[in-house]
Amino acid sequence: MSTTVSTPDADETCAHCGSRIFDHDPICVRDCDDGCGSPTYFCNYACLSAHVEDNDLTAGDACEWSPEE
Structure with missing residues (x-):
C-alpha cells in the first residue's frame, strides 16, 4: 500500500x-484503516478535535491503556 503526498490547493x-486552511495552521488526516482514502483537511487542531467529537469518532476505540495489559 502506498500513499501519494501532495500539497492541497491554495483555496x-x-x-x-x-475556513481556508492556509489562513491558519493546517492539518491533513487520512483514514488508513480504509485504504488510506482521500485526505481530509482541517485549519487547526481545534477544528479537528471538534470534528472528532461531533462525529463520535472515538466510540469503540482503545482510549485507555494499562501497562499491565
Whole structure:
C-alpha cells in the first residue's frame, strides 16, 4: 500500500468550519484503516478535535491503556 503526498490547493477549505486552511495552521488526516482514502483537511487542531467529537469518532476505540495489559 502506498500513499501519494501532495500539497492541497491554495483555496482548500476546512472540513469542519469551511475556513481556508492556509489562513491558519493546517492539518491533513487520512483514514488508513480504509485504504488510506482521500485526505481530509482541517485549519487547526481545534477544528479537528471538534470534528472528532461531533462525529463520535472515538466510540469503540482503545482510549485507555494499562501497562499491565
